[in-house]
Amino acid sequence: MIRTQYYTEDVNDLPRFTGPAGLKVLGNWVTSDIQLSPLAALEAIDLVAAAQAGKGFAPEDLDGNAHTATVTPRGVEVDNHVVEHVRGEFSPDDAVRVLLVAPPPRYRRRRPLESRGWGDRVIWYP
Template identity: 25%
Template sequence: MTITPARDIRIWSDEKGYVQHTAREGSDADLVGQWLTSDIQGDGEHLIELLDAIEALRSAQAYKPYEASGNAWHAVIGKDHVDIENKYMDHLTGTVPVETVLRIMRSYWDALRESTIEEGKRNFLKFHRREPRLPW
């Protein structure tokens, strides 16, 4: 499956290097965008960890959901969907199909500097002693 960047969200790095997003308020894209910009915060290694977990589930190399807990968000990644919830704002919660999350993550990936991605891959390899499984 080819994963193309999402069209219903715009993600970019501002002049200070902070990753920002815009999407229709209340949409799946906005929920995932808020999660990524709040908890990943431009960290290539964290993004690669999440992508590796998703790809392990999609390729049946893992069978248990992957839980990610960050600054303000908790996500449970399953094979077909991701349950996302903000720990402090009850209305920021939802279940989003993995395909949608991956398209948004692709947009996020494209917004990061190449050096950030490469550093994330090196750190993943150093910690896990293997290359990350990536969906693209």
């Protein structure tokens, strides 16, 4: 069960951002490009914190499949590659808030269908 106020699961058990409408572009970036990866979310949080702390912080781009997020001392700017007019600028606090409430990914258990021993190819099925 996911216990968060900003994300729910859709009919395909995929996360969908349901937070405030003003943060939808940011939430879509988290679900589609960060893909709720804990390490990628932590990296983005660290970049936002470094941008807030350092005056000499040079803007850094996080490129993904559908978005580019640019982290600057002013906040995070998200541009959608697919739909050109979908973009947003968000404060560092809003960016961290959306990144922190991202639900952890659900991993399906997988079992080997066939294994012949060490070094042999293992065939997996869902």
